[in-house]
Amino acid sequence: MEIGEIIFWILSIGAIASALLCVTRQSAVVSALMLVLTFVCLSGLYLTLQAQFLAVVQVAVYAGAIMVLVLFVIMLLNLSAEEFKISRNWKTVAGLLATLGIMAQILAAIFMSSDKLPHTIHANAGVLGTTESIGEMLYSNYSFPFEMASIILISAAVGAIILAKKRLV
Amino acid sequence: MTTLTNYLAVSAVLFIIGTAGVLFRRNAIIIFMCIELMLNAVNLTLIAFSQFLGNQTGQILVFFVMTVAAAEAAVGLAIVIALFRNKETVEIDKINLLRL
Amino acid sequence: MGLLSVLIFFPLVGALAALLMRGATAAKMVALATALVTFCISLVVYMKFDSNLAGFDMKEQVQWVVLPGLHLSYFVGIDGMSMMLVLLTTFLMVITLIGTWNSVTKNVPAFMALLLLLETGMLGVFLSLDLFLFYVFWEVVLIPMYFIIGLWGGKRRIYSAVKFFIFTMSGSLLMLVAIIWLGVEAGRQLGEFTTDITKLYQVSRSLPIDVQHYLFLAFALSFAIKVPLFPLHTWLPDAHVEAPTAGSVILAGVLLKMGTYGLIRFNLGLFPQASFDYSGLMTTLAVIGIIYGALVAMVQTDIKKLIAYSSVTHMGFIVLGIFSMTREGLQGAVIQMVNHGLSTGMLFMMFGMMYDRRHTREISDYGGLARVVPLFTVFFGIAVFSSVGLPGLNGFIGEYLTMMGAYQSSVLNSWSYAIFSATGVILAAVYLLWMYQRFVFGRAKGTSAAAVDGHDHSSHASTHSPSDHALNDLSWREIVAVVPLVIFMVWIGIRPMHFLATSQSAMYKLSDDLLQQKSGIVFPEQQSQPSKPMQQLPGGLRR
């Protein structure tokens, strides 16, 4: 097993384990921290894929901005630890089975498609993942969506103010 | 050498963990975090495809997904705060209208 | 804009004008004027109409929606059968307005507007030559009738209105599917989606037989509900009983004919083979309806309900005539449509006049009217006799022809239909005459009479209704409304050829086509003497 593969498995198992912990922990704060850990592991996986720009943005945006905001809200609202017990009624069991079924289907689809998909990372991958090439792409072919993203951000900003401001009008 | 299938499988597992979290958790903020987990799983798929196919579109899409996630976080948390002000809870079972 | 379009849409203009009127009288005058003008227009159409033409006359076609996959046109035209029904519609509308002048008191402009809207819808149904347009008018009829029953009806008006709406709608939606299906098939065969029936006549006969069966059933269901054919008749007594007088008259007089009209025009016209295959079923249901309607009518205590069930019987004769597919049967069906419109319409209207005076529908609340209101008694009697089918009046002609058609029919190939339906005629005589006897003879009843007799009739007769003793006889207005009806009843009874001639070539052609289709050969006897059986009618009657 070469080194790249070992790193991949460590990061993957780390991501999955921390994701599981995030979903199952009672305390919202612990969940949030576990999610941050997942994001960091994912960032590492992006690096193994030679997507340097996104790896950095992943840490900055998700771990740095979004999760800090979430933690901030959790602290602000001073949420008590949620009581997390899986109620053992048929609905839960059925839901769990359905979820596992979907997972099995997706995994089966992925493994059955593997012969139709490329097996090795593309030769250009290192170039494609750089900030420079992504920036050029954004300002050329994808200039329209890039500009339109500003509308999402402005309506989100305005919306957040409308919803969360204390004084009416 | 790690294959594309490996990356896709990891991402599928993460996606399903997120889905299960949305379905089984009761706390709005934790559900929101699970949704973020789902989006991240998709991001991994996109980047893996992008780098194996040698096509940049996937990474561009990930960039936009991150933008959208930030916007959603702002709006979602504002909604949570607004609800908390009126109702003093963000647990879904205690919100009678919501029967997820 | 051609004459037929003017005829169809003039009432709509009148409806808008009536809606804008402030006062009740003004609205009524506008409505009456509109109805009169419409009647005159229909007379002009009658003058110009060429009754020797077997196909459609005065066709007007305007492209409405033109798409590669969808070709709809505004296409109207007239043939002998529609001519008769158009005249019946415009004529009855005038009579109804005069006859029920004072019976509606609230929201008069809206009522008049709805009646006129109804007229537009009915004329549109009879004149459309495009199935899509036909469907549109078919549904346009539904809405005003729903509101007329629901807003101005009796105690259970909402139940009746909703039942009427849902029943009719359920049939017509399946018809809609059948229409689209036919259009799509036309698209396959002719290269363009069309619902033009003159084109569909060619398309429909080459369809696979099972498809023809499905389509036939979809159309037949819709029309059978409207006719109404047993066992789909249950909406009819409710709707008739609860509707205001004008609504009942139009409902019985014209609306029911939309069903039989559709059966002739579309079921027989489009699907001859399926019509043969299902003629046994349809006629059996018709005969059951004839006898069942008569039996149920016999035990009714409510006069409007009794008349309603008598409609089931009469409409059964029409369906019988239609599915005999003989010349006599079809001609009888057409004339019977007119007869039923006149006689049942008159029964409803005259009873409505009485109801406005007494406010009760129970037969047992009436009695001895003959002495108090002789004019009413005479005219009501004529209507009853016409409905019974007394020779010399119109009802006889229609029933005789349909039964003769059923007897001779090579399609039905059994005399039993004619025999059983004849039972219905006898039963009709029984219940109608019995009702008439209890209604006009015997001892006068009412509040004052009740006081004398010591019986309690207060539950039926309110303080506003005078007793039978103090009733006013028919006013001039009412006589004006009734006399034209009587004239036509007698006229049709004595000189049926004046009326039969109009629809003769259309119906003969249809019947010949059908029988030709059935046997694959042309009947030499009918070919050589195209119009002989009808010309021999007086002799035939004696036969």
Next chain:
Amino acid sequence: MPTITQVTTTDLIAVLPLLVLAGTGMVVLMWDAFEKRPSRIPLTLAVVGSLGAIAAALANIDHNGRAFRGMLLDSTYSNFYAIIFSIAAILAVLLAERNLKDEEVVIGEFAGLVLFAACGMVMLASGMDLIVTFLGLETMSIAFYVMAGLFRKSVRSNEAALKYFLLGSFSAGFFLYGIALLYGTFGSTNLDVMHRLLLNPADAARIVSTPIFWMGTAMLLVGFAFKIAAFPFHQWAPDVYDGAPTVVSGFMSTAGKAAAFSAFVLVFDVALAPVVANTAAQDKLQFILCLLAVGSMVYGNITAIAQTNVKRMLAYSSIAHAGYMLLGVATLNAEGSRAVAVYLTVYTLMQIGAFGVVAFIEKESDGGLFLNDYAGLARRKPMLAFIMTIMMLSLAGIPPLGGFFGKYYLFAAAIRAGLTPYAVIGVIASLVSVYFYLRLIVLMYFREQGETAYGTEIGKSVSILPAGGGAALAIPGTTGAWAALILAAVGLLVLGVAPAIMTGVVQNFFVQP
């Protein structure tokens, strides 16, 4: 290396409707931020902006091409939908003044959000790249989340917003996963590229036999089904439409659904349409779509009968209408997509009109959401009752109103595509719908205040004001609302009598450049 290029004039002209909407949205928000006195100017600006967008779309309506390097569709299709969205925005803004005034909502903020949502919708209808589709969906949804929670003091509104937000983002996750898997199979997110690949037999065979293609299609389908509220992904719709401000519900359930459908059609009936060449694959796709359609039609209509709350009734009926339109999508051909567009046009008018009337009544009787509050409305408010009747009859599909023609066209398309059994089910389902649409008419016209529709008790009445009490009050801000209602009603009549107005336009859909 791609070179950074100038945006061409053609590109700018193509996105003119979008630019006008976005620009007006900014201006409205700016006005609101700096001008504190309440005025009608933001509303007027929003209406003028939407009219401008309509004008721009009309000017572009004959175009047939791509803009921004194949990113955007600039054709009759996208411009037709842009007009629908702008009309919906105008109606929503006009109705808003009356509906939102007392709730201390800053009207300008609402108008701005409506315009931004409309931007997202235009992106959905013109996105030829799944990236644009995704961004459009999110732009629209984020504006909707905020709008649903606009009554900040109302717990119901908060809950609606939260539920919509959580389920909306959840479905966005599925949608995105679908995009990712399709991207993996096609190597591109561009719909034109997908279309071309599927037209090539060798590529098509490879793609159709790849399991992740089907998984991706299914995920996309789930995402769309959530957005159009199709059974069984509909659970959010009744709660959200009920809890959100009425005008917002009207806007979301019409324009929002229309936008989701416009992208749905682009993805399934245009990009993936060549799959039809492969019979087995076509059957698979068609069967799933028909299943969704039938489920929505039957479930929506039957459940609507049991509702006692008008907004919930309209919500369930909107699920049923999504089912009818899914039948159009299931045809997988251009004919079906035309029928969907035509149906969406009339659906937008009638549904927003119905919600508009509800908004009126709601204000009048302080509550007014229960069916029984409509008893005797024809006597108290004849004009409102009349407009509501037109909406109900049109929703029930009765000629000569627009709803009938739309349904006719849809079922015709379905039958032409060989989906006759499903069309028959649709017809039967719409018969069921007649029952509850009629119930409202019965209440308004045939019953007195305080009575129930069909004699049985169907929910408690919460009316507080005595009969005619509300009518005496002169309520400000009604001019615009009346204009909107009359516009919708007249529109339905005109489109019913002269459907050629729409059908003439939709004929030019989907001509490949």
